[in-house]
Amino acid sequence: MHEDFPRIDPIRLLDDLKTLRSFGATGPGVVRLSLSPVDIDARRWLAGRMTDAGLDAAIDGVGTVFGRSRKPGPALVIGSHSDTQPTGGWLDGALGVIYGLEIARALGECEATREFAVDVASWIDEEGTFSSFLGSRSFVGDAIDDSLRSARNHEGLLLGDALAQAGLANTPRVTLDRKRQRAYLEPHIEQGGRLEASAKLIGVVTTIVGIREFQLRFIGQRNHAGTTPMAIRRDAGAALVAFIAHIDDAFGRLADADTVWTVGRIDLDPGSFSVVPGKAVLHLQFRDANPNRLHAMENALVALVDEWNGQHLVRAELIACEGAEEPVTMDAALQQHLAQAADALAPGQWMHMPSGASHDAQVIAQHIPACMLFVPSIGGVSHDFIEDTAEQHIVLGCEVAARAAARIAGALRR
Amino acid sequence: MHEDFPRIDPIRLLDDLKTLRSFGATGPGVVRLSLSPVDIDARRWLAGRMTDAGLDAAIDGVGTVFGRSRKPGPALVIGSHSDTQPTGGWLDGALGVIYGLEIARALGECEATREFAVDVASWIDEEGTFSSFLGSRSFVGDAIDDSLRSARNHEGLLLGDALAQAGLANTPRVTLDRKRQRAYLEPHIEQGGRLEASAKLIGVVTTIVGIREFQLRFIGQRNHAGTTPMAIRRDAGAALVAFIAHIDDAFGRLADADTVWTVGRIDLDPGSFSVVPGKAVLHLQFRDANPNRLHAMENALVALVDEWNGQHLVRAELIACEGAEEPVTMDAALQQHLAQAADALAPGQWMHMPSGASHDAQVIAQHIPACMLFVPSIGGVSHDFIEDTAEQHIVLGCEVAARAAARIAGALRR
Numbered sequence: 001m002h003e004d005f006p007r008i009d010p011i012r013l014l015d016d017l018k019t020l021r022s023f024g025a026t027g028p029g030v031v032r033l034s035l036s037p038v039d040i041d042a043r044r045w046l047a048g049r050m051t052d053a054g055l056d057a058a059i060d061g062v063g064t065v066f067g068r069s070r071k072p073g074p075a076l077v078i079g080s081h082s083d084t085q086p087t088g089g090w091l092d093g094a095l096g097v098i099y100g101l102e103i104a105r106a107l108g109e110c111e112a113t114r115e116f117a118v119d120v121a122s123w124i125d126e127e128g129t130f131s132s133f134l135g136s137r138s139f140v141g142d143a144i145d146d147s148l149r150s151a152r153n154h155e156g157l158l159l160g161d162a163l164a165q166a167g168l169a170n171t172p173r174v175t176l177d178r179k180r181q182r183a184y185l186e187p188h189i190e191q192g193g194r195l196e197a198s199a200k201l202i203g204v205v206t207t208i209v210g211i212r213e214f215q216l217r218f219i220g221q222r223n224h225a226g227t228t229p230m231a232i233r234r235d236a237g238a239a240l241v242a243f244i245a246h247i248d249d250a251f252g253r254l255a256d257a258d259t260v261w262t263v264g265r266i267d268l269d270p271g272s273f274s275v276v277p278g279k280a281v282l283h284l285q286f287r288d289a290n291p292n293r294l295h296a297m298e299n300a301l302v303a304l305v306d307e308w309n310g311q312h313l314v315r316a317e318l319i320a321c322e323g324a325e326e327p328v329t330m331d332a333a334l335q336q337h338l339a340q341a342a343d344a345l346a347p348g349q350w351m352h353m354p355s356g357a358s359h360d361a362q363v364i365a366q367h368i369p370a371c372m373l374f375v376p377s378i379g380g381v382s383h384d385f386i387e388d389t390a391e392q393h394i395v396l397g398c399e400v401a402a403r404a405a406a407r408i409a410g411a412l413r414r
Numbered sequence: 415m416h417e418d419f420p421r422i423d424p425i426r427l428l429d430d431l432k433t434l435r436s437f438g439a440t441g442p443g444v445v446r447l448s449l450s451p452v453d454i455d456a457r458r459w460l461a462g463r464m465t466d467a468g469l470d471a472a473i474d475g476v477g478t479v480f481g482r483s484r485k486p487g488p489a490l491v492i493g494s495h496s497d498t499q500p501t502g503g504w505l506d507g508a509l510g511v512i513y514g515l516e517i518a519r520a521l522g523e524c525e526a527t528r529e530f531a532v533d534v535a536s537w538i539d540e541e542g543t544f545s546s547f548l549g550s551r552s553f554v555g556d557a558i559d560d561s562l563r564s565a566r567n568h569e570g571l572l573l574g575d576a577l578a579q580a581g582l583a584n585t586p587r588v589t590l591d592r593k594r595q596r597a598y599l600e601p602h603i604e605q606g607g608r609l610e611a612s613a614k615l616i617g618v619v620t621t622i623v624g625i626r627e628f629q630l631r632f633i634g635q636r637n638h639a640g641t642t643p644m645a646i647r648r649d650a651g652a653a654l655v656a657f658i659a660h661i662d663d664a665f666g667r668l669a670d671a672d673t674v675w676t677v678g679r680i681d682l683d684p685g686s687f688s689v690v691p692g693k694a695v696l697h698l699q700f701r702d703a704n705p706n707r708l709h710a711m712e713n714a715l716v717a718l719v720d721e722w723n724g725q726h727l728v729r730a731e732l733i734a735c736e737g738a739e740e741p742v743t744m745d746a747a748l749q750q751h752l753a754q755a756a757d758a759l760a761p762g763q764w765m766h767m768p769s770g771a772s773h774d775a776q777v778i779a780q781h782i783p784a785c786m787l788f789v790p791s792i793g794g795v796s797h798d799f800i801e802d803t804a805e806q807h808i809v810l811g812c813e814v815a816a817r818a819a820a821r822i823a824g825a826l827r828r
Contacts, residue, residue: 192641209640213687224796225676226623226701226770227606230669232794237677238662244655255644262639263651265685273627273678273699273737285687287640323687356640380646382638 006103006110008402010395013102016049017394020082020098021090029385030090033153034083034129035063035162042082046097046122053105055120061173062144063124063163064135065097069104071117073180074412076405077368078103079121080186081360083129086154089189089387095375095394096187097122103402107409116409119181123360130159136360140176140367176367182412183334184370186361187401189389193380194353201393202350202400203374204338207289208362209258209354210327212298213320214284216243216305220314222270222278237268237277239314243304244282250300251286254293258354261286261297289327289354328362331369334408338373341404346396357382373401420517420524422816424809427516430463431808434496434512435504443799444504447567448497448543449477449576456496460511460536467519469534475587476558477538477577478549479511483518485531487594488826490819491782492517493535494600495774497543500568503603503801509789509808510601511536517816521823530823533595537774544573550774554590554781590781596826597748598784600775601815603803607794608767615807616764616814617788618752621703622776623672623768624741626712627734628698630657630719634728636684636692651682651691653728657718658696664714665700668707672768675700675711703741703768742776745783748822752787755817760810771796787815 023042024032032039043065050057050067057067065082069075080096100120107113123135131147138144151159163169195203220236244263251261262285269279284301288294305318335352342350353374361370375397378388389397437456438446446453457479464471464481471481479496483489494510514534521527537549545561552558565573577583609617634650658677665675676699683693698715702708715732722730749766756764767788775784789811792802803811 190641191638192643193646194641194643197646211640223794224605224771225674225678225699226625226772227604227608227796228674228770228794229606229608229671230674231671232607232611235676237680241655241658241677244652245659257643257645260639260642260644262649262687262690263655263682264639264687264689264691265682266651266680268677268679271679273676273697273735275678276676277678283687285639321687356642357638358640380637380642382641 004112005406006106006113006402008102008106008398013098013395013398014391016101017094017098019045020094024084027385029387030084030088031086032082032084032088033086034125034127035166039083040166043122046082049101050120053101054108055104059168059171061168061171062134062138063166063168064139064174065122066174067104067120069117069119071115073117074182075117075119075180076409076412077119077121077181077184078405079123080188081126081135082122083125083127085127085383087383087385089382089384091189091387091389092191092382093126095189099187099398099401102398103405106402107406113406113409116406116413118405118409126360129153130162133360133363136363138173140364142363178368182368183408184361184364184368185334185373185401185405185408186359186370187373187397188359189382190374190377191357191382192377195351195374195376196378196380198351200349200351201376201396202342202346203353204335204342204350205330205355205372205374206335206352207330207354208328208359209287209289209356210291210294211285211287211323211325212294213323214301215319215321216240216282216284217317217319218280218314219317220278223276225274225276228276233276234313235276236280236314239312239316240266240280240282243308243316246304247284247301250304251297254296254300259286259288259293260356287356291327294327325358325362328365330365330371334369334371337407337411338371338404341400341407345400345403373397373404418526419820420520420527420816422516422520422812427512427809427812428805430515431508431512434460434508438498441799443801444498444502445500446496446498446502447500448539448541449580453497454580457536460496463515464534467515468522469518473582473585475582475585476548476552477580477582478553478588479536480588481518481534483531483533485529487531488596489531489533489594490823490826491533491535491595491598492819493537494602495540495549496536497539497541499541499797501797501799503796503798505603505801505803506605506796507540509603513601513812513815516812517819520816521820527820527823530820530827532819532823540774543567544576547774547777550777552587554778556777592782596782597822598775598778598782599748599787599815599819599822600773600784601787601811602773603796603801604788604791605771605796606791609788609790610792610794612765614763614765615790615810616756616760617767618749618756618764619744619769619786619788620749620766621744621768622742622773623701623703623770624705624708625699625701625737625739626708627737628715629733629735630654630696630698631731631733632694632728633731634692637690639688639690642690647690648727649690650694650728653726653730654680654694654696657722657730660718661698661715664718665711668710668714673700673702673707674770701770705741708741739772739776742779744779744785748783748785751821751825752785752818755814755821759814759817787811787818
């Protein structure tokens with residue numbers, strides 16, 4: 001019987017996911033920080049499983065595990081990251097890596113696709129233990145010399161020393177071969193509650209949203225909270241609270257349903273019951289898929305600060321922070337392949353959606369066509385020990401990703 | 415020539431104030447924490463100056479300097495505190511102590527008042543380095559055993575050990591003799607900007623305001639700030655900010671011009687750009703001279719929390735904190751003496767006003783009639799190195815206080 005499409009092995013898929021989970025397992029979650037001993041152990045195991053699958057696999061000079069198909073190109077790269085947050089879940093990143101491994105095996109086992117080249121990657125340090133997206137940035141040729149020289153983890157360990165301890169100091173780094181590697185697919189858990197709320201099982205990502213981060217500082221007059229009448233106070237904390245309402249008004253008028261903004265931190269100085277705050281700082285982040293809307297929100301913020309300073313004695317200052325990221329659109333043709341695979345295997349149960357979180361795909365999409373597929377996160381929870389996805393949804397996601405990968409790899413050859 | 419009223423010596427007054435300032439002088443300010451070596455040195459000097467003035471003076475078993483007049487009672491006690499905040503000004507507390515010393519001298523030098531008894535005190539630890547109002551609480555017989563056993567300063571030194579180091583372990587404590595000590599006068603800097611704003615030079619205190627302190631905690635759902643749409647967030651920080659507007663509305667309706675309320679601290683958890691806060695806490699203090707208004711504000715707060723919890727998914731919790739103080743009314747007859755002295759020496763330049771700050775007078779007023787006189791604070795600043803009062807205002811304040819003391823001491827004898 002001729003099979004048009006590869007078939008994944010659900011038992012093998014789940015077994016590999018659960019074995020990867022065992023590296024750093026902590027209760028239901030995982031603690032597997034980039035380049036920690038347990039992360040290196042996991043990478044060695046992963047390179048071994050890739051080798052078992054017929055790939056030429058190795059850990060490269062920054063820690064990325066790369067399994068190169070022995071088939072000639074053009075190749076589809078499938079991957080994600082296997083490092084975790086300090087209190088990580090078992091699927092964030094790991095899911096996309098093991099999907100890649102399983103899809104490489106499944107295509108190799110299917111008559112129609114066995115000549116297709118699928119390279120598999122686990123990019124190092126997506127989570128930024130040392131330097132966010134280090135592996136994917138190194139792969140595409142972005143400058144990472146500053147990170148290699150001076151990035152440190154929370155314990156103060158230099159990235160260079162961590163690589164030396166892992167025996168990677170003189171190991172070559174894998175780099176993008178544009179002639180061979182023509183497309184990138186990153187499967188991932190959603191990390192939000194939108195699929196669940198919409199009763200959908202597959203998300204086809206349209207855009208990875210852009211991010212802006214600002215500090216807003218308010219300079220008033222520190223005073224005794226008992227002896228200073230309300231009428232003559234210049235309370236920096238009260239100004240901060242009033243300003244947040246203006247932000248909510250202005251952003252609410254500009255937003256669509258996917259726009260998000262967050263005040264994640266507030267500090268009042270000196271921070272005691274009996275003192276009217278003389279200084280106050282808030283941390284504001286906003287995200288949107290539309291670069292024009294991000295720009296409009298930024299302009300609105302600048303205008304609010306100007307207007308405020310024209311009307312109030314407590315002075316507001318806007319400080320742009322590092323961490324700005326532009327929205328990245330996923331490749332339309334690749335999205336189409338994902339959509340057709342989802343339509344075939346989960347008709348009526350998939351949707352287009354933006355990614356509110358950052359991913360290695362946004363780095364790689366600057367250089368080759370890239371796409372992402374989401375599976376649901378139970379309760380929308382991620383970066384937490386209790387992060388989870390139903391097993392049948394994990395399997396379905398891999399079936400859709402494999403079908404799409406076969407379509408994409410086939411198209412690359414035409 | 416017969417003099418009806420005592421005359422203070424401005425040079426002697428200012429010299430003694432400046433000598434006291436030299437103990438712990440730090441730039442224009444003073445660091446003289448309770449029972450520190452420099453504070454003990456200052457207390458020894460002060461006891462010496464009281465002895466020079468003809469008082470029976472000693473440092474008592476908790477560190478209070480008490481100078482007892484050799485005249486038979488009834489006696490007026492005049493005093494304040496000579497300890498400072500960690501970044502203290504030169505006048506806060508010190509002014510009232512040196513006023514007491516100068517007034518005792520001036521009354522003794524005036525024919526009409528030389529038989530009047532004025533006892534002078536510098537109560538230990540008004541500022542709470544170990545335990546607030548320790549000296550005045552000990553004097554009136556309040557229980558201070560817990561403080562003596564377990565109070566520590568910021569460096570972890572036990573109060574008992576600090577007293578032993580100062581050689582005071584077996585020294586008796588001075589206590590209120592109700593038959594002798596019939597009234598208390600505490601002159602003090604205003605510590606606010608009301609006299610200055612009203613172009614007045616003397617404040618006659620009507621009431622020391624009461625204080626309430628609460629924590630308001632908000633319990634929401636911690637979430638990823640990129641993947642969680644605004645519509646399904648339970649943002650504890652946003653709830654906190656919205657709630658503050660309700661507090662301002664409710665308190666604004668209950669307040670008079672002297673009511674104050676302060677949000678002095680806000681903590682969002684976990685406090686990062688990328689996480690929707692799951693928990694948020696604010697510290698709220700309010701003060702008023704009217705116990706009924708304090709009660710109404712407290713009731714309004716409870717009602718706001720109930721109403722909130724009926725309408726929102728983020729839950730609010732109200733936690734009453736230690737540090738509640740009831741308003742304390744100053745004795746009407748003593749206020750009258752201060753007002754008549756001010757009318758004579760600063761006609762049209764004095765006003766009645768509440769004290770927004772706490773003072774030893776509120777402890778002593780529970781046991782004998784008490785009153786307070788304020789002099790202006792430049793820019794309303796206190797608890798800061800730059801705290802100051804114009805020299806002519808210091809002198810005028812002492813003249814008014816001496817005239818009032820003569821009136822009070824005379825009245826006590828009738």
